[in-house]
Amino acid sequence: MTDRNDNALILMLNGAGVLMAYGLLGVSLWLSTEVPLATKGYWGMGILLLTISLINVVKYRFDHRSSEDRIRRIEEARNEKMLEEAILDSKTDI
Known part of the structure; x- marks a missing residue:
């Protein structure tokens, strides 16, 4: 929390x-x-587009990290289940 x-x-x-x-x-x-209006607009658009690009980069990095974490958790759960099954099989063999 x-x-x-x-x-x-x-x-x-x-x-x-x-x-x-x-x-x-x-x-x-x-x-x-002293700066013409066209130049001001160009600077403003550049800043806005740069901001949008940075947001996209951060989002894609976050999504990539999230998918890697999800895959790792799935693999850990699969490995844990395989270990449990191996332990149960070894107990039934005895």
Whole structure:
């Protein structure tokens, strides 16, 4: 239960940091009068697409790790069942 609370706190802090970074970026683009509007839009799109790409990378890494853990648990359960059957077979032989 403590891990879930810690994860929620970390996610909240990271979310607040991302929102603050976007806010500060928006304010700096809005207040920079010497930069043309097209350049501001280009920078904004670049930041947004980079964020989407980073989210996808993290998601795919998490999914890969999750599937590896699932496969490992299945193999452990299979090995445990094989050991139980071997022990039961050896007891019936005696």
